Amino acid sequence: MLTLTQDLYDRIVAHARADHPDEACGMVAGPEGSGRPERFIPMLNAARSPTFYEFDSGDLLKLYRELDDNDEEPVIVYHSHTATEAYPSRTDITYANEPGAHYVLVSTADTDDAGPFQFRSFRIVDGEITEEEIRVVEAY
Incomplete structure (x- = not known):
């Protein structure tokens, strides 16, 4: 199970909507080692694509x-799908290289700005x- 704060949830959704x-x-x-998501780190999609993301x-x-310097680890790796459901694609599976992470889509x-969206979490190992x-x- 993934447990995260409302603030982190809202920030992930806002980033997905902003980059759409x-x-x-x-x-x-x-x-x-905690498994507790705390520090939100939005990244630039270097591919700048509606169908693919790349750090x-x-x-x-x-x-x-x-x-490493902060004794932290990736707890959530997230990205958005702009034209398909929130389910890992073959490419997503191929690039899933953090076996301990939650993959949020x-x-x-x-x-639209206020409309529905899907928010799902997966383990990919x-x-x-x-x-x-x-x-x-x-809060935690």
């Missing part, structure tokens, strides 16, 4: 060094996808 029609992407880091390799290297396919329950709390 391109896919948005980012991470939420937490203290190493800039320089930004990603800098981020992982920062995570937000679909902005059928949304060795190509196997498992959807998980999401619990949104006010």
Whole structure:
């Protein structure tokens, strides 16, 4: 189960909506070994594409060094789908290289500024996808 605060949930959704029609992407880091998402890290989609996302390799290297320095790890890796449901694509599965992370997908396919959206979380390990329950709390 993924447990995250309402603030983090809202920030992920806002980023997905702001970058639409391109896919948005980012991470939420937490203290190493805690499994608790705390620090919201929106990233630039270097692909600038409505059907694909890619972290800039320089930004990603800098981020992982920062995570190491802060004794943090990626707890959530998120991105949006702008034309399809919030379910991992084959490409998403291929690039899922954080076995301990929650992979959150937000679909902005059928949304406007106030409209509905899908927010789903998955574990992706060795190509196997498992959807998980999401619990949104006010605070930890």
